[in-house]
Amino acid sequence: MTKAAPPQVGQLLREWRQRRRLSQLELSLRAQISSRHLSFVETGRSQPSSAMVLRLAEELDVPLRMRNQLLLAAGHAPVYTESSLDSPRMEAVRTAVRQVLEGHEPYPAAVVDRAWNIVDSNASIALFTDKVAPELLTPPANALRVTLHPDGLAPHIRNLGQWRAHLLGRLRRQIDASLDPVLSELHDELVAYPCHEREPEVEFPGPADIIVPLRLRHDGGELAFFSTVATFGTPLEVTTAELAIESFFPSDAATTAALANPTPLP
Incomplete structure (x- = not known):
């Protein structure tokens, strides 16, 4: 049985955008990027930088834990640490x-x-x-x-x-x-x-x-x-x-x- 491939960052970002009920145009205006660029990111034609992932995640109000997952899906290292409360x-x-x-x-x-x-x-x-x-x-x-x-x-x-x-x-x-x-x-x-x-x-x-x-x-x-x-x-x-x-x-x-x-x- 073939194991399903993990979702790509573009797919995840599109799911978050749809969950927030935003169009590509609305999100691109908020993030100050072109809607064409956003479309390329969502379809996998363009690989976003870590700064772009975080900018889009900020506008989509993605929780920090999930922002790390977006970064990993885009091939970047997580930036938000997670510590035990007793550390x-x-x-x-x-x-x-x-x-x-x-x-x-x-x-x-x-x-x-x-x-x-x-x-x-x-x-x-x-x-x-x-x-x-x-x-x-x-x-x-x-x-x-x-x-x-x-x-x-x-x-x-x-x-x-x-x-x-x-x-x-x-x-x-x-x-x-x-x-x-x-x-x-x-x-x-x-x-x-x-x-x-x-x-x-x-x-x-x-x-x-x-x-x-x-x-x-x-x-x-x-x-x-x-x-x-x-x-x-x-x-x-x-x-x-x-x-x-x-x-x-x-x-x-x-x-x-x-x-x-x-x-x-x-």
């Missing part, structure tokens, strides 16, 4: 992340990588993980799996259908933006988990809602949160570019008061 050169990044996590106490916060694996968290994240099966928390614990698995947080989420639809929608948008096969596999796993609540096709607010809330059963009542996501603004390294800090805030006065004296989930 010495990442000390400044680790320090910044720790400051954000600790400064967010007493509210939960966690840092995830591109595949939603939890790489760090603050002490208050225990509010979410106390009732999760231990095997789901074995590193690398995946935040989406921990949340939606039937042995995870899912049984404690009062609006599971709504929150599940929200998370899967975020994941689909991430897949659409990155074309990452790892995320596609994760999505296929998550949608197979059981959910006995209706999942809305479109997110719409309930009474007084301004943000999709996470509603948790707690001590005979409920805790309600909304979340924000922070990323590094000017990353030039793959690991840093793919980190996201998700911080949860109380969405009502009762949750704020409860977190002043936290108790485990029942």
Whole structure:
């Protein structure tokens, strides 16, 4: 059986352009090259320089990891390094992340990588993980799996259908933006988990809602949160570019008061 040839850089660039819904003319104007030159690159009649690959990738908002793949496909060396978060050169990044996590106490916060694996968290994240099966928390614990698995947080989420639809929608948008096969596999796993609540096709607010809330059963009542996501603004390294800090805030006065004296989930 003949092994399929790896895709050429022109083919990959065309796929990214089509995914971004740009014509050749629109992309060539943005990249300040002729549409004829771009056509030659996409069809393989012209081999782009590394500078040209990076210019087109910038205009197409291609993630750094995928920019390295484009460079390799064009016969050039990758330019964006990828380092373990615990490596010495990442000390400044680790320090910044720790400051954000600790400064967010007493509210939960966690840092995830591109595949939603939890790489760090603050002490208050225990509010979410106390009732999760231990095997789901074995590193690398995946935040989406921990949340939606039937042995995870899912049984404690009062609006599971709504929150599940929200998370899967975020994941689909991430897949659409990155074309990452790892995320596609994760999505296929998550949608197979059981959910006995209706999942809305479109997110719409309930009474007084301004943000999709996470509603948790707690001590005979409920805790309600909304979340924000922070990323590094000017990353030039793959690991840093793919980190996201998700911080949860109380969405009502009762949750704020409860977190002043936290108790485990029942």
